[in-house]
Amino acid sequence: MAHPSLVILTGAGISRESGLATFRDADGIWAKVRIEDVATPEAFARDPARVHAFYNARRAQLRDPAIRPNAAHRALAELDAAWPGELLLVTQNVDDLHDRAGSRRLLHMHGELMRARCMTCEAVHPWPDDLSTATTCPACGQAGGMRPHVVWFGEMPLDMARIGAALDRCDLFVAIGTSGQVYPAAGFVAEVAGRARTVELNLEPSAVASDFDEALHGPATETVPSFVARLLAGA
Ligand code: BV8
Numbered sequence: 001m002a003h004p005s006l007v008i009l010t011g012a013g014i015s016r017e018s019g020l021a022t023f024r025d026a027d028g029i030w031a032k033v034r035i036e037d038v039a040t041p042e043a044f045a046r047d048p049a050r051v052h053a054f055y056n057a058r059r060a061q062l063r064d065p066a067i068r069p070n071a072a073h074r075a076l077a078e079l080d081a082a083w084p085g086e087l088l089l090v091t092q093n094v095d096d097l098h099d100r101a102g103s104r105r106l107l108h109m110h111g112e113l114m115r116a117r118c119m120t121c122e123a124v125h126p127w128p129d130d131l132s133t134a135t136t137c138p139a140c141g142q143a144g145g146m147r148p149h150v151v152w153f154g155e156m157p158l159d160m161a162r163i164g165a166a167l168d169r170c171d172l173f174v175a176i177g178t179s180g181q182v183y184p185a186a187g188f189v190a191e192v193a194g195r196a197r198t199v200e201l202n203l204e205p206s207a208v209a210s211d212f213d214e215a216l217h218g219p220a221t222e223t224v225p226s227f228v229a230r231l232l233a234g235a
Contacts, residue, residue, distance in 0.1 A: 003085030004171030004197075006231075007163075008076065009188055010091045010098070013177020013203060014220045018070045018097055020061070024179050040153050048133050055148040056130040059113050062095055063128055072176070072220035073101035075228040080105050082232055088166040092178060092185050094150050109157040109185065115149035118142065124149050157184060167191055173198045174227070177220050180206035201227060 012022035022028045037043050038054040061067060069077075080087055080103045089106045091098055094113040098106050116127035116135070123139035127149075135146040151157050167173070173192045179202075180186040189198050189211040200212040201223040209215055216223045 003083065005086035005166075005169050006079075006083065006088070007166050007170040007173050007188070007192070007196075008087070008089045009173070009175045009178060009185060010076075010089065010093060011176070011178025011185075012093060013179075014072050014091075014224070015070075015093055015095050015097050016177065017072070017219060017221045018095075019067050020095055020097075022177075022179075024181065035153055039150075041155060044147060044152070051148075052131050052133070055113065055150065058094075059128065059130070062113055067095075067097075069097045069101035070221050072224035073097045073103070075225040076176075077102035079228045079231060086166070086169060088163075090163055090166075090185075090188075092182065094148075107159050107162065109151070109159060109163060111148070111150040111158060113148065113150060116146050117149040119145040119147055160184070163188075170196050172196060174201065175199075175206070175212070176201045176224060178202070178206060180208035199227070 016022050023030050033054060038051050044051045076089060080089065087105050089098060089103050090109050091106065092110050094108065094111055096112065096114050114126060114128050115124050116131055117124045118137035118140060120142040121137060121140040123137060125138055131146050131148065133144050136143040137146055167188055170192055173189060173196045175189060186208055189208055192198065193211055198212045200206060200209055200215040201220065202217060203219060204217060205215065216227065
């Protein structure tokens with residue numbers, strides 16, 4: 001097939017070599033804080049200052065000029081620019097490294113760390129700075145209702161209809177740097193298995209590795225550029 005329709009799913013592993021911690025590796029985020037304390041709507045209702053502090057720290061790290069897109073992000077941006085067929089990059093990551101690498105056909109299904117949403121008027125604003133319960137919404141002026149524009153556990157991921165439509169049409173599904181433990185993202189491969197070719201690029205087998213036709217193990221900055229080169233060469 002000349003240019004199969006592609007869906008690419010990325011997770012925290014693709015940003016690891018840019019210096020951002022993953023979630024479930026030994027030095028990962030969930031080794032330091034509990035999901036229940038910082039990444040659920042209940043946690044935010046119970047202790048908003050604690051949740052804001054958790055995301056303010058991650059947002060501050062992302063503003064650090066030393067944190068930049070790596071060769072894997074850049075290879076996917078080149079693929080996006082050169083691929084004449086359908087392509088959708090669905091990232092679970094809330095960092096902006098795919099955006100800064102230049103990916104256009106990109107969807108953040110778990111939201112974005114550098115955006116804030118007003119719970120009063122639902123407006124979403126670019127937000128590189130700290131948030132607090134005193135922050136007022138630039139759109140409606142209300143204070144106390146600003147939250148990170150991030151999908152917490154128990155909340156519906158964003159743009160699921162668009163993702164479902166892309167999965168229905170895809171001929172090639174590639175998962176990169178994700179442990180396959182968080183649903184619904186981890187279930188995408190099972191959804192397309194049998195009618196799309198499925199490839200996992202990860203440091204080690206994920207929890208859903210057995211659902212994939214093919215696996216390439218190694219660091220993303222090695223596996224992704226070579227995989228993209230093969231795709232663009234028509235392999
Ligand atoms: C939903 C944003 C339903 C926040 C994230 C009980 C109660 C409530 C829900 C549930 C429940 N039980 C199960 C659920 C469902 C739940 C879930 O799946 N839980 C899991 C833990 C069991 N899912 C949800 O709650 C989702 N919502 O189900 O809604 C619903 C239905 C109808 C109506 C309303 C609601 C929402 C999930 C989204 C949560 N938000 N992030 C934040 O970032 O702070 S999830 C979080 O995990 C990140 O988005 C992250 O991307 C995602 C997945 O993690 P990974 O990206 O895979 O990262 P991880 O560290 O796990 O793995 C990294 C991998 O990279 C490893 O394999 C490693 O080997 C590899 N790697 C490391 N270095 C490299 C590398 N690979 C290549 N190169 C390297 N150098």
